[in-house]
Amino acid sequence: MWHLFQFPLCPFSRKVRLLLGEKGVGYELVRESPWQRRDEFIDMNPTGQTPVMTQADRDLILIDSSAICEYFEETTDKAQLIGGTAANRAEVRRLVSWFDHQFYGDVVAPLMHERMKKRLVDRAAPDARILREAMKNAHSHFDYLDYLLDHRTWLAGATLSLADLAAAAHISVADYLGGIDFKGHELVKRWYAGLKSRPSFRPLLSERMEVIKPPEHYDKVDF
Amino acid sequence: MWHLFQFPLCPFSRKVRLLLGEKGVGYELVRESPWQRRDEFIDMNPTGQTPVMTQADRDLILIDSSAICEYFEETTDKAQLIGGTAANRAEVRRLVSWFDHQFYGDVVAPLMHERMKKRLVDRAAPDARILREAMKNAHSHFDYLDYLLDHRTWLAGATLSLADLAAAAHISVADYLGGIDFKGHELVKRWYAGLKSRPSFRPLLSERMEVIKPPEHYDKVDF
Numbered sequence: 001m002w003h004l005f006q007f008p009l010c011p012f013s014r015k016v017r018l019l020l021g022e023k024g025v026g027y028e029l030v031r032e033s034p035w036q037r038r039d040e041f042i043d044m045n046p047t048g049q050t051p052v053m054t055q056a057d058r059d060l061i062l063i064d065s066s067a068i069c070e071y072f073e074e075t076t077d078k079a080q081l082i083g084g085t086a087a088n089r090a091e092v093r094r095l096v097s098w099f100d101h102q103f104y105g106d107v108v109a110p111l112m113h114e115r116m117k118k119r120l121v122d123r124a125a126p127d128a129r130i131l132r133e134a135m136k137n138a139h140s141h142f143d144y145l146d147y148l149l150d151h152r153t154w155l156a157g158a159t160l161s162l163a164d165l166a167a168a169a170h171i172s173v174a175d176y177l178g179g180i181d182f183k184g185h186e187l188v189k190r191w192y193a194g195l196k197s198r199p200s201f202r203p204l205l206s207e208r209m210e211v212i213k214p215p216e217h218y219d220k221v222d223f
Numbered sequence: 224m225w226h227l228f229q230f231p232l233c234p235f236s237r238k239v240r241l242l243l244g245e246k247g248v249g250y251e252l253v254r255e256s257p258w259q260r261r262d263e264f265i266d267m268n269p270t271g272q273t274p275v276m277t278q279a280d281r282d283l284i285l286i287d288s289s290a291i292c293e294y295f296e297e298t299t300d301k302a303q304l305i306g307g308t309a310a311n312r313a314e315v316r317r318l319v320s321w322f323d324h325q326f327y328g329d330v331v332a333p334l335m336h337e338r339m340k341k342r343l344v345d346r347a348a349p350d351a352r353i354l355r356e357a358m359k360n361a362h363s364h365f366d367y368l369d370y371l372l373d374h375r376t377w378l379a380g381a382t383l384s385l386a387d388l389a390a391a392a393h394i395s396v397a398d399y400l401g402g403i404d405f406k407g408h409e410l411v412k413r414w415y416a417g418l419k420s421r422p423s424f425r426p427l428l429s430e431r432m433e434v435i436k437p438p439e440h441y442d443k444v445d446f
């Protein structure tokens with residue numbers, strides 16, 4: 001049995017969970033709050049970051065969400081998520097990296113810092129200027145997604161791929177933290193509604209992070 | 224013929240070049256300075272970041288160093304660099320990600336900002352405190368590399384892999400910018416000397432970035 005060390009609002013862990021869900025790989029969640037810098041966790045992963053996956057006997061430790069996704073893509077047959085030609089696969093990986101770096105850095109990380117970390121750890125109020133900036137960034141990044149979805153059924157092409165799951169992972173965390181406004185982004189909204197109704201996504205949407213409440217529309221497929 | 228858009232001190236482009244060199248894939252360098260935010264370049268890559276690779280006819284555009292490396296790993300037979308079992312490959316990818324994020328963020332990016340960007344773009348003096356901090360980070364990260372190399376011939380295991388090339392790419396940029404002191408890190412030094420003498424590395428070591436001069440030992444295999 002696999003164990004996945006994570007916390008409910010870690011977007012990189014969500015990406016892994018969506019992939020495992022699509023592939024039907026079973027796992028148990030282990031709650032890990034990286035900001036606590038637990039010694040046993042740092043012994044497993046020197047960066048102290050989630051997600052980490054282990055086999056119950058700790059014989060194999062997988063670290064880094066991209067390495068984990070590639071591992072399960074290589075070792076399972078069901079639901080190819082980095083598929084197609086080498087050029088298609090490069091496009092999937094480009095977009096995954098775009099969400100993990102640009103969208104995370106410009107939108108998700110500041111929201112997590114202001115609305116989660118400050119609340120749970122620093123007991124401080126969020127900085128309204130930083131929140132506004134993150135929401136503005138989300139809008140301009142959604143313009144790019146609208147453009148992609150105007151040309152393609154799914155973000156990286158004709159079929160669902162890890163790019164869609166990475167996107168949904170990051171967007172869902174930003175949405176939970178009140179940073180997303182879908183107004184004016186009909187294509188993104190329709191595509192995201194489709195993802196929300198997938199069985200792989202339902203368990204994530206029903207989870208809550210202590211003390212922090214998502215907006216009303218967060219887990220609704222119709223929003 | 225492939226074109227690689229890059230500048231001499233871009234560590235992500237260096238990683239790609241080392242991989243192409245090991246695999247014997249031919250390419251032409253195109254100088255791109257991302258801080259100029261050239262319109263034609265941003266049309267190709269919305270993030271405006273190097274490296275980007277194109278085929279001469281622009282039919283195929285590859286973006287993001289990891290996506291590029293995986294592409295050539297999948298489409299060439301010579302010199303497997305993400306090889307072995309799925310677990311081995313996960314370890315290679317974990318370490319590449321560690322260099323691209325931790326080592327880059329803690330060591331290479333601050334050195335590039337203080338000693339390259341400030342010099343070329345802002346015409347300002349480097350901040351000595353930030354330089355000292357980056358060099359201290361390099362030392363503690365080298366402790367981790369020493370630990371790995373005490374157990375393994377190459378960073379990810381028994382054979383040369385993309386992890387070694389990513390490491391060499393980042394270390395070489397930090398070394399060029401005067402941020403590396405190998406004292407007390409004999410294992411890292413011996414391993415790096417081995418990499419420096421590879422034919423794939425020689426062309427990189429002989430290149431210079433305008434106005435910025437590397438230290439004496441930078442391109443010496445004996446240092």
Ligand SMILES: N[C@@H](CCC(=O)N[C@@H](CS)C(=O)NCC(=O)O)C(=O)O
Pocket residue numbers: 009010011012034035047048049050051063064065066100320324
């Ligand atoms: N490259 C890593 C990034 C993981 C990451 O940034 N995780 C965050 C939580 S969402 C974390 O653990 N942050 C704590 C820290 O960096 O100390 C991956 O893709 O797995």
Ligand SMILES: N[C@@H](CCC(=O)N[C@@H](CS)C(=O)NCC(=O)O)C(=O)O
Pocket residue numbers: 097101232233234235257258270271272273274286287288289323
């Ligand atoms: N995830 C990208 C990162 C590339 C990157 O950060 N490139 C730097 C140069 S070393 C860059 O273009 N920076 C300019 C910018 O971010 O605007 C990759 O692996 O290719």
